[in-house]
Amino acid sequence: MLEARQLECTRGDRRLFSQLSFRLSRGQLLRVAGANGSGKTSLLRIMCGLLAPSAGELRWQGRPIRAEREEYSRNLAFVGHLNALKDDLTALENLQFAAALGGMPADAGRMLAGLDRFGVAHCAELPVKVLSQGQRRRAALARLALSPAVPLWILDEPFSALDVGAVVELERLLAAHLASGGMVVLTTHQEVQVVAHAVLRIDLDLHTAALLAA
Amino acid sequence: MIRALGWVLRRDLLLAFRRRGDVVNALVFFVIVVSLFPLGVGPEASQLRNMAPGVLWVAALLACMLSLARLFAPDHQDGTLEQMLLAGEPLVVLVMGKVIAHWLMSGLPLVLIAPLLGLQFDLPGDALVVLCVSLLIGTPVLSLIGAVGAALTLGLRGSGVLVALLVLPLFVPVLIFGAGSVGATAAGTGAEAHLLLLGGFLALALVLAPWASAAALRIAME
Secondary structure, rough: OOEEEEEEEEEEEEEEEEEEEEEEOOOOOEEOOOOOOHHHHHHHHHOOOOOOOEEEEEOOEEEEOOOOHHHHOEEEEOOOOOOOOOOEEHHHHHHHHHHHHHOOOOOOOHHHHHOOOOOOOOOHHHHHHOOHHHHHHHHHHHHHHHHOOEEEEEEEEEOOOHHHHHHHHHHHHHHHHHOOEEEEEEOOOOOOOOOEEEEEEEEHHHHHHHHOOO | OOHHHHHHHHHHHHHHOOOOOHHHHHHHHHHHHHHHHHHHHOHHHHHHHHHHHHHHHHHHHHHHHHHHHHHHHHHHOOOOOHHHHOOOHHHHHHHHHHHHHHHHHHHHHHHHHHHHHHHHHOOHHHHHHHHHHHHHHHHHHHHHHHHHHHHOOOOOOHHHHHHHHHHHHHHHHHHHHHHHHHHHHHHOOOHHHHHHHHHHHHHHHHHHHHHHHHHHHHHHHH
16 A cells, blocks of 8 residues: 655745645555646656655555665556667567566566567567657556556556557556556546546646645 | 676676677777877887886776766666666666676776787786786776766766766776886886785775665666
8 A cells, every 4th residue: 555645846946746645555546637847747756766755755555665665666667758668679678678677587478478468569579769659658568567466556648659559458457457456656638548446636736726725 | 686687787788789889989999099199109119118007097097988978878868777776676786787787898898908009018928917907907996986977977967078077086096006007017016016906996896886876876866
């Protein structure tokens, strides 16, 4: 379970959000909404432990995430704005390296199955630099198909650059992950239909507005 | 942990193999800079012998600097560094893998080609051996210290110049004892003390630099 207590984020001298608290349990989807520049990516980076909040703290299973970094990281899969793919490596090699970093077995068969799930298995042996934006995004998301056992998925704009087929596939993958007791945090500007028994929503615009009014 | 180090090492070597130009550039730079000196100074053998250790070592420092800018910056740009910070393995281990790969691609080639270049300066056989040994011990220190500088300047504007300003002063002790060891052999006083000190620097850098780099990377990513 992921719990945020009174999070505050300041970038430069601008306060993006403050007193943000939420609790995410197994099987729940958290959708972070807000206008451009409202702090969605910063919030996600804080949730990954890449960025320190200026106040407040995050707890994973009751323990602060920054105290046991590696342990927390093993429970986390993050797909950010950047695809984390090396241009000079093939999609398969990229995926193998990502799996090895996550402490997962890196055999080619599993990797190919992951790529196939997102319809890019035929590009597995091509260097990433010749792939299109959408294909790169698919290859990056294939990481998720390999990490069903990782409970917490944090996805920054996962639907960007994807075509309709890939969007449906990702929605299906997320629904299956949630159904098996996983947790998903995502930001998106698109309307998505992910079947989940509980969808939490944080709107950073409304949150800030509510704070200003109070 | 060793497995993760192996993967980082393997990936960086594979990337270097796919972009051979970068590795060859630094090596060609080293060869050309060293070769310019005999051409510029003239063929006076005793003069060349005296300046050989300094010239070879300074050129090695500069060649090492050239490749430092590419140590973490490409990973930073494409997001793989983010994933390394979020790996279930200690970042120190992954940094160590990257530093070893950097040394294999930028330090080791210099060690191998240095004796050939030493011949241009009319260095005697025993001095050539000491030159090789001093570079073998000294260039890993350059990679280790350089990694700290590269991590500290990651994502900054003009980081190439900044990393040189930051790291070159720290290279000074390595330069003094590295070049000193070759000079001492040529002068007949023996290079043992210099080489032992270089070994001491290596031990110190091995213990401190990966941690400092890892901490600097975390700060740079915030």
